[in-house]
């Protein structure tokens with residue numbers, strides 16, 4: 006049940022991502038399923054990345070952000086606090102236990118870092134199966150815009166044992182914190 010709702014959100018995210026205008030929903034749905042399945046079973050290396058807390062996330066609309074060189078995850082504590090309040094306001098605590106927003110944000114960024122590895126990237130593209138062209142019998146896979154985001158959410162959900170995808174939370178947060186950007 007909740008899986009279907011998460012899938013609908015995922016398809017909507019892809020549909021709203023540039024380069025996917027006019028794509029048929031079935032293709033987007035297949036990509037969303039493949040990205041979620043790939044993300045849910047990913048096993049990123051335990052990274053020893055430094056976590057830096059910032060308090061200006063609501064201003065820029067971010068929960069967390071991964072930066073390489075040097076590898077650091079910035080956690081926006083003001084957005085995390087807002088998201089935790091939102092969980093209570095919406096009655097979603099059974100899906101997102103206390104403290105899970107920060108944990109999910111960290112897991113999400115860890116997933117992004119993992120998806121940057123060439124081998125993981127290649128595996129992910131193959132799993133998505135978006136063929137850009139064929140060279141003889143060889144298939145050359147293309148990048149699917151937005152798929153990383155879905156895989157990162159699926160990984161965070163699985164890693165943190167959440168009842169729903171954190172995508173639900175980020176969308177609700179965007180609507181609550183930035184109503185002017187609501188479509």
Ligand SMILES: [Zn+2]
Pocket residue numbers: 113117153154157
């Ligand atoms: Zn992300």
